[in-house]
Amino acid sequence: MEPVIDQAFAATLYTDDDAGLDTGASLLAAAPTADAELVRRGEEFVRRAWERGWLPADVVRVVRRDLDEHAAGLAAGLIAAEVRRYPELPPRWRSQLDELPAAPPWGRPDRFSYASALLGLYRLLLALPVIEPVGPPPGAAREALYRPPVAGEPRMLTRIRALLAKAEATGFPEEAEALSAKAQELMARHSIDEALLAARTHGDRTPGACRIGVDAPYETAKAILLDAVASANRCRAVWNSDFGFTTVVGFEADLEAVELLHTSLLVQGTAAMTRAEAGQRAGGRKRTKTFRQSFLMAYAQRVGARLADGTARATAEADAEGGAGGGAGAGSGLLPVLAARDLAVGDTAEKMFPRTTTTRVRGATDLDGWNHGTRAADRARMGGGTPEIRG
Template sequence: MRDLAETVDRAFAAALYAQDDAGLDTGASLLVADQGGWPGVGRELLARGEAYVRQGWERGWQPADVLRLVRRDLDERHLRITGDLIAAEARRYARLPARWGAAEVWWTGDEEYADRLAQRERADRFTLATAFLEVLRLLIRLPSIEPVGPLPGDPADALAEHAHIEPRMLGRIRALLAKAEATNFPEEAEALSAKAQELMARHTVDEALLAASGKGPAQVPGACRIGVEPPYEEAKAVLLDAVATANRCRAVWNSGFEFSTVVGFESDLEAVELLYTSLLVQGTAAMTRAEAAQRSGGRKRTKTFRQSFLLAYASRLGHRLAETAEHTATEAPDNLPALVARDVAVTSRAEEMFPRTTTTRLRGATDHAGWEDGTAAADRAHMGGRQKPLPR
């Protein structure tokens, strides 16, 4: 056992801490040199990988964040291996935090993992050892980022109270947005999305009033991360910011790691996730239809068309969502103090998490037709119910 541990130590020293890839071959060769010891090597790699995964959690990362980074920098095999390590680490806990999303262990025992992995991947041991080392190298290089929730096993997580969107209402919202995404009729999509946003906004008001009266559970703002991935990540970040602001949350974009951190009360975070995902689906579908119309007119459209389309779509929806939020808040002036208190708590939490932020200069929209079509698509998808379109 000591020889195996020493071999793995030597492989790690060669492969994980070098600044280039030269040591990967050396490390992988050391791991597969003793063909009879492959099951033990797999068990040892799994155990050490679990420790590196836990180290990532302690630095503020969550499973979706790590998988997003692996997908960007490596490939599908590495993604599956990373999922295995996350599942192996997660099995230690009786309960996982919300949004943790770890897969289950699919192999029977850790001694069998290496052989089962080779069967699943249909790859030789050297290839698998190299892929494993590449995953571990990424994990140990994860920097510290702002934590957005408790770690697995944290006793405070079991005691925390969160006011989620009521299940029946959540089902209605999801059904409305699913229909809005499926229809090819803009007016129907608008009506369905507007109704979903209305349900979200009224739930926020009700929850704020309960908290102000002391009848609801004591709550504090939390946070979650939402992926903002290429292509057209700038336009997606603008759209997410608009949805977050309309739902009384704050969004901070990290372009380097392809996510935005959204700060707010739990039910509002749920609303942001649902609405942003739906509007992004609707916007992408509208962009595809607009491109087809452009091509049918004999005009070739490029990446600049799509970039301009989505920027216009996001910008326009920002105005529409802000208009809707203001309308809902002012329907009953007596509700305003409770909503203001909620806004102050969210702003304070966001400033505590991100005391220093910078402003990003977006790439301009250079395709006029793309901007016009994106604006029109946003008018069709707006959340404002019966409000008239804003002047262009």
Template structure:
């Protein structure tokens, strides 16, 4: 077939499956048209890259797209097809926005020479059209950075020494099976994070650097996503950032200064690993004692963990800040807090506060508190069911 005929075939398939009435019947019609035209593959791939680019222009990033594809369709084959299109589209640019390289590294890897598991032509065309239909329906969301091709400041190679030390501490915390040691290491990491933040704030003030708040998105996956969002919010708040959870799309947007965002991403990822491991151990102990635990136990555990670890991180940060009373520090930090709050309000003019609900297992709550704060005894634990996700959810 000629290129013009192939283009017509693709347009007819799209008209039936993506834009026409009767979605399911149209999907079969479109897939049949594509399956009957062996030359449609190249044109179909190019159109897919266009849809991906439109997603970038609506505020989406590679990790956001993959999260929705895997959740609403399947990782195989839809996720693999999406990953291949994303790599092809982003390969056109010499430089990518910050954090995009890491997101591309995390994309599903090709599982066959063709990039996806072997499918017949009709099944493959159906999967592609289902994916394109999802991409077309992605709504605009808050942009957290430039799109590929826009002028961006290139990041300095490597990472600050403080972040390397924090990463090493958190790796040790994840590796140990001794809870008090893990908590002590996490507290030390928070101490270093706060010192790093204070140093960055003072340096920016002294050099009159044009340092402004930025934003990033962090996935919050099911199950127990409300409790996980609360954990991220606790980490963000302790590090002078704001977190806003979008429950519909499965991510939180964290707003803060760049050095603080990097630390929040590191600590949140580590604490999520640690809390899951601690929950697994607690469940095993409960079963060994003859008590069968369920989803309510895990929900209560993670909610309590998020609440108590938030208290602990905030206390460490406050102590470090109090010891760093250099001239002009408090006004500098206050100005940065105002800037972060202002940027958050600009991005999310309407939010609601979400509370962790369904926390009814007292044993789960007690175990979660103990896992987060085993080395320190306190009677200030909030009553079950009252853990709050500060920052809220966009209306």
């Protein structure tokens, strides 16, 4: 006789109707002896996701979006169980695992409902397509997993995080402006130092990639903000709107800068938008959706312009300092080094995404929202025509 799990899977995983889901859940609810094998099969589906290029945060994000928070918790439980089999994990996995939601208790609220939710999750996991990998899967050779840290990097990142945390927490726009500006300055100088160190030591570091979630609502404006932060930090960003994430390609120090700065600027922008919207509502306005969309579009464009200016200033200052020091460091050598790294990042992005498209997005339609967003970007210290994004 066919095992009950195979019967349940046959009824459920290769159809998309509720009747099959109910049939499979009924079979599993009546067979508690199959519970262990059911979990083992789920871990196998998760393992297949790694082989297709997915990371823990990617899986949880798409499950939460397409199913619900309960299913995201089920996925998190399977992920946590599956990764225990690996003695070492790729870079960035540990932080993603630490942020997973809590797994719900087994069999709650009842065996049928639990089995139904689990089968719905398995159906989604089985359908995940192959996507561009941004690092080795777990279980890869140790040399593929290990990326040696840059000298002094943890201390620098700790300082940058502290500055951005203060910028997010302060209620004074001028203080947030100064703190964010200082953080961006440190990021730009750290990137330059890393580039020069690699050139002097003939290091074999190559560009890598990471994924950053771009969640609804207003995901277009958020993707534009992330693209602006990536460009200012010498990275390339490609937005996948279908799966709700952007892949950022760049050197490791620059990728970390993008992750830190984007998160902070999004927090600052959202807080400023909420305050501005409250003022609009107090004045009797009702069009909050168009106000928010226009606010974030303006914020993203203005932030991008200011970030680009800051990076250009930091580069010019570092080049001048190197020249004043007799040419032993930056001086005549900095700009070619940065140009070579830009070329390497571009080549890597083109190889990863040979068929990207550049799309014009719909502009802002609320003048008040646009003006408030521009002023918020000025305060964050970080134009013009219709923005373009790659995806």
